[in-house]
Amino acid sequence: xxxxxxxxxxxxxxxxxxxxxxxxxxxxxxxxxxxxxxxxxxxxxxxxxxxxxxxxxxxxxxxxxxxxxxxxxxxxxxxxxxxxxxxxxxxxxxxxxxxxxxxxxxxxxxxxxxxxxxxxxxxxxxxxxxxxxxxxxxxxxxxxxxxxxxxxxxxxxxxxxxxxxxxxxxxxxxxxxxxxxxxxxxxxxxxxxxx
Numbered sequence: 209x210x211x212x213x214x215x216x217x218x219x220x221x222x223x224x225x226x227x228x229x230x231x232x233x234x235x236x237x238x239x240x241x242x243x244x245x246x247x248x249x250x251x252x253x254x255x256x257x258x259x260x261x262x263x264x265x266x267x268x269x270x271x272x273x274x275x276x277x278x279x280x281x282x283x284x285x286x287x288x289x290x291x292x293x294x295x296x297x298x299x300x301x302x303x304x305x306x307x308x309x310x311x312x313x314x315x316x317x318x319x320x321x322x323x324x325x326x327x328x329x330x331x332x333x334x335x336x337x338x339x340x341x342x343x344x345x346x347x348x349x350x351x352x353x354x355x356x357x358x359x360x361x362x363x364x365x366x367x368x369x370x371x372x373x374x375x376x377x378x379x380x381x382x383x384x385x386x387x388x389x390x391x392x393x394x395x396x397x398x399x400x401x402x403x
Contacts, residue, residue, distance in 0.1 A: 213400055214244045216275050216304065219284025220294040220383065222248065230384060237386065238282075241393040246274045275303055280310040280370065282392045285357055286383050287317055291324040293357050305364040312396050313365045314388035315356050318376035322352040371395045 215238055221230045228248075235245035249270035255263040275281070281304040285293035292298075293315070305311055317324070326335065326344075333345045342350045355362040356374035365372035373392055377385035 212242065212244045213279040213396075214246060214277060215396070216246045216278035216281045216300070218281055218297045218300040219286075220288040220297060221284055222250075224384065234386070234389065237390065238393065241397050243393070243396070246278055249274055271300070272303065275300060275307075278304070278309070280304070280312060280396060282389065282396070283311065283313040284315075284383075284389070285313045285361060285372070286315045286377075287324060287357075288383065291329050292321070293361060298358070298361060301361055301364050305368055309368065310370040310396070310399060311365045311368040312370040312392040313356075313361065313372045314392050315372070315374040316377035316382050316385045316388055317356075318374060320374075321355055321357050322350070325350060369399055 217231065217234050217238070221227060221234070224230050231248055235247070238245040249267055253263070253266050253270055258266065281300060283293075283297050283301050285297060285301070288294040288297075301311055301313065319327075326332065330344050335345075335350060336343050342352065344350050351359065353359050353362075356372050362372050364370075371392065373388045373395075375388055378387070379385055
């Protein structure tokens with residue numbers, strides 16, 4: 209790699225009780241692999257004089273500027289508050305993909321989207337097949353593409369030159385485990401060393 213590439217670190221980690229510590233640790237790991245980490249957008253902002261809504265907008269715009277400055281993204285797409293990835297992180301993946309930047313993503317769940325949907329969301333209730341379409345008990349179509357999450361997230365990673373690492377975390381800290389994060393960094397280093 210010639211100049212140090214900058215990585216936008218995305219995920220629900222910002223909601224953790226120890227968010228600053230986690231982001232600092234991720235930043236250190238990013239540097240170990242020869243990349244420059246993004247920083248938390250909130251670090252450069254103050255809520256003084258703003259309503260909660262205005263401060264939320266300021267954070268969103270600051271995150272967009274950080275993504276504009278980055279060369280690629282590593283997104284923690286581990287299911288968060290449900291069966292799928294954090295919605296804000298999913299937006300960030302799409303934002304980077306729309307800019308033609310590589311998307312490296314990981315999930316600390318080894319179970320695919322279909323398994324989480326049928327087992328966790330529908331609680332194992334029987335599915336039906338209507339005119340060749342699999343439907344849940346609520347009548348909604350159930351997609352089964354063998355992907356880690358919604359097909360748009362898997363597609364963004366696969367088609368951008370990045371990857372989507374999905375494997376079961378080994379410890380108790382399912383959301384915070386960094387083994388798959390490191391694998392994304394290895395893949396990103398290989399991606400950029402080949403250029």
